[in-house]
Amino acid sequence: MKIAVLLKQTPDTETKIKIKSDASGVDETDIKWIINTYDEYAVEEALRLKEAVGTGEVVIVTAGIKRAVESMRQALAMGADRGILIDTEGLTLDSYTAAVILAKVLPNEKFDIVLAGKQAVDDDCVQVAHGVATLLDWPCVWPIEHIELSGDKKSVMVVRPVSGGTKEVFEVGLPTILCCDKGEHDPRYASLPGIMKAKTKPIQELKAADLLAGETPKVKWVNFSLPPDRQAGKILKGEPEQVCAELVKLLREEAKVI
């Protein structure tokens, strides 16, 4: 079983995001970088699939600049076997161009399953995995919280939560791209021997510029700004009747939601 995990390095979710003074982007100076939260679940599921089969390979595929290698090594420390870094130094990619370069790399490796997080916690675009699936004409299920390999290893059964607590169950032929939600398995901790081994696991480097073949981003970033500060809440006091009347009035006149 050969499994790829599309892994993105994103700012730690606790990072206080600052905008550059010319509003041209995010000021990255004090950012602590982590594996995109949902991608970490994808790594865990990939390792479990490989363990269930008993043989195979888990490959971490990342489009990013050199600092992303640190996050790739963390995934290798968890147990992945090797990495492919598509170096994007000097380029600005959007979801489309990211999908283009990934779709160029994945077929060469003949993966059975490609796992990704359901979205990146930085831009929340939710487009790259779908884009790759479209370009490759592979089936794609989003988001999933459970994966099971069929007995003949030719398909997977996946569970997808839909609104209201309902679950959809799909049987999907391979190869496929599956986008992992926070699932039933917490990502494992890297063991110390794992961390030590990860330092020497191979990471192949490709150049994004060589893979774009003239494709350009469909999105242009014009301006960045932070959301407005959250206003302090209001606490209404008094008799229940009064409070209710006041609440309705505020919802209608101030919040304008009813």
Next chain:
Amino acid sequence: MNDTPSQYPPPFQVSDYVTKLTSTPDKQLPVGVLIVGAGPAGLAAAIRLSQLLETAPEIKQSLGDFPIAVLEKGKYPGAHLLSGAVINPIAFRKLFPNLKESDFPFYGPVEKESVYFLTAKNSFPIPVPPTMKNHGNFAASLSKVGGWLAKKAESAGVTILPETTGSKLLVEDGVVRGVRTGDKGRDRNGSPLSNFEEGVDMVAQATILAEGTQGHLTQTAIEHFKIKGPNPQIYALGVKEVWEVAKPLDRVIHTMGWPLRLGKKYGEFGGSFAYPLGKDKASLGLVVGLDYHDASLSVHDLFQEMKCHPIFRKILEGGKRLDKGWGAKTIPEGGFYALPKRLSLPGALLLGDAAGFVNVPALKGIHYAMWSGMLAAETIFEALRGKKDLKSAETLKSYDTAVQKSFIWKDLYQVRNMRQAFQWGFVPGGILAGMMTVTKGLFPGGQFRAKADSEQTLFLGNKKYVKPDNKYTFDKLSSTYASGNRSRDSQPNHIKISQDVSEVVGEAWIHMCPANVYEWHTTPEGKKQIQLNPSNCIHCGAITAKGGRLTPPEGGSGPEYTEM
């Protein structure tokens, strides 16, 4: 009533934290030299040793695939480092001879300094005591310094393992063989979760204990090998904030007196600091010895009150506490006579704050920590080069000699009784300290005795504090949040205390803890007990000084300092 925390010993046995090597080979991880703690001491040791190994490839090879490994319990190197700090750059110069001062991770040289004696409303400048002169020193943030040193170490080939605690000392036949790392992924009751990861035995030719203040394995080693010094180690608790300031602070400021009370009854020894961190930031804090007597004393809240004094308010006016601009940590203050009897053990060395290398009158320890790290590295390298047996007690003893010949020893000896002099109150202590300074420690000479902080009697005073305004003053919970702490809630409790304590001792813990870890709780039987919120803990170590015992939580827990 003579109420002391030591009457309520914690459920902690040193023997639980000393073990033989596991017999399972795949749970053993051999490394060359193992360093516990990625602080100034441990990283200076790692960097110096890697420099020496560069000159001797055959020795480096003999240390295996991982010649130097450093364990760090924090989320990243620097996450648990906190100091004032004004740094004497002597160790940086020695360790990085090819770098210029401007390359070091400092904010800037100390240009002016003032010392004030404070009363509640006023401040009186006093001459800067000779021990406190900072000409030639640099203001810095120690968590940033730690991150910088870690990068230097990694680029020299050192393996740093963050989020990894040293949980047990591996000892066989009286020799320290390495460290068992802490487990990860246990729930509150200690049962393994689905992502449980058992610790491993890091087996090393030599183990360097550079854990800083209140080192878990260091204290375990000191007790197991029975090498306590003549005086017990005593501690101070420092609470610190970093502010964005509207106008640059132009000098280093130290104060004595208010908000501490000077009488012997209170036993309150300490002072405050305010240091410029470049043009737009300032670091300020309050340090109080944990030998105080009033159970209602809270260093956190006293510090909040202190910020309202005109002298500090002037600095902070129009400024803002950084979002991650708060932290607290203990400082070993016992000095010369509280140092362990030996600094080396068969197979292991004690460094920096873990050993107690702090000069209280000079308010310095970082350069001693780094210097001791360099001496440790040189000792180990010489032993390896001479093909000597690192397991023998004699081999590493040359580290003791090296420290005794260094300025660390000379400095600490000169001020050996100064901190203890203040047990008689501020004025007699000040007079004695003055005479000691003039005579370079000759007068009155001898060894002043001291009691452990946990043996100081407590009384329940009724100290009142300012109500937080969330602009200049804050409560403990918002401060704890500003430490960046996001420890996983569902993990076993790492703080060992007796929950059934007297009113006074319970109140003392509740007030002392800057992170709101302790609170009263009434059992269904109607009994009042101390209840713990361990995930609030920022590992300052005060509880160990005051009668409990801190052990390491799951690796990666605790504060995430970036500016401390």
